[in-house]
Amino acid sequence: MIPVRPRIGAWLGALSWLTAATAAEAAPPCSSLPNPVYLQVGDTQEPLMKALGQKLRASAVQPITLIYKTSGSCTNIEAMYSDVKLTTNPSYVPSAAEDPAWDPSMPAPQCEIDPGGVTLDVTNSNVFVSACTQAAPPAGVAEFIGPVQPYVFIVPKGSSQQAITAEQGYFVFGFGQAGGAEPWTDEAFVFSRTTTKSTLLAIAAAIRVPPSKCKGKPFDKSSEVMSAVATSTSPEKTIGLMGAEIYDANRDKVSSLAYQAYQQTRAYFADSTSSSRDKRNVRDGHYTIWSPTVYLARVDAAGQVTNPRVAYVLKLILSEATTPTPDFDPLSIVVGRGLVPECAMKVQRAEEGGDLSPYAPAAPCGCAFEAYVGSPSAACVACGDDAACGAGKCRFGFCEER
């Protein structure tokens, strides 16, 4: 008969071995992954990282592994400005061979970072850089303006609220309970984000409340706000802040509010109706809570991205032509994640929460965008080449003006 203590020791040893083995299997060295690009992005961009990363891992023409960590926009800007290395285990997008069952709706596995840390190739802010720092990028770093990211107020499915005005937002988030802006007067049910997060920065700029003065319960992650709002014990009093693409993926759990900006006469959803997904009001200026996504990368003296793999990934995100031509449709991935490519925008702004002005992209893609979201306008004509478009151009399968 084996004494109890040695038997427990044996069990513990076996358990320890199993844990180590499982961890080793779950976390390969990041340096072992092929053609890596290291990114630090806002958590609102994780769906894009996963979807784009899956296509890039499977690409026959330019295979790339996206290895990423999520953090707040201001933190990410600082990381590139100050050359902060990645020292904690990041997530990576597995290949089909590594995990045949994985899809972008699942959590991404982690890899084991080199003990000395790794230099980041790309960082991402989902607000204008000027919302975080007035400093220009250091020499050797440049900004690349990516697709537009809308943000929304969300309420539980059990709430009867449909809209919020900028003035209401000012009192709810600027004064809390003292603001008396019913029904959102109980700060225990006002769910916000921490002050480095783009979601708070963008919405705070829209309602003109400095992020540091915003009331409510701040959460680090979008998923935490989503859970708090969806499971609130007081639905009518509950409100939260969210990136639109996270909301789009959770429409069965929460509702978004229409928003009426200062000087606007009515409230509008980010989409043309509460149930559509066309981002029409973002594109034409009726919905004003949005920011461009900004990508920071290392460049040479001529402003060209130094790492060819990074340049390739950025061009895909920015919906620009690149060589080799990808063996998947990058625009559909961007649009499918709730983002609006710059080429589909009809308005622009120069600073966070700033006034809008008309915008005419140099290489428009409005018809393709509308086709992707299922609502091509009658004026959109499908084409195979420029010959079908008269004086216009055939872009992404549709005739555009330019």
Added chain:
Amino acid sequence: MNILKIWAAFSLLFALGACGGDDAPSDVAGAAGAGNGAGGAVGAGGQGAPCSTAPKTHVELINACTDAQAIEVHPVLPLLQPDGSLPPLP
């Protein structure tokens, strides 16, 4: 009865003339509301706030004519200043 009909016809003509008058900016129309929900709908070209059909400025863009779903909101905000402006943050 005939007098009433003539008066009504003149009133209608006068109203139509005013709507299409030279003084009105050509790119401004009645709100093409397709709204529902709180506050109710505003009919196309109807009684809502004017909207721009060729928006250029920020205010024109955010209030441009659209058939998107719109919601009228009239919140009660007890801390608004008497002139409708916002008080400073605490």
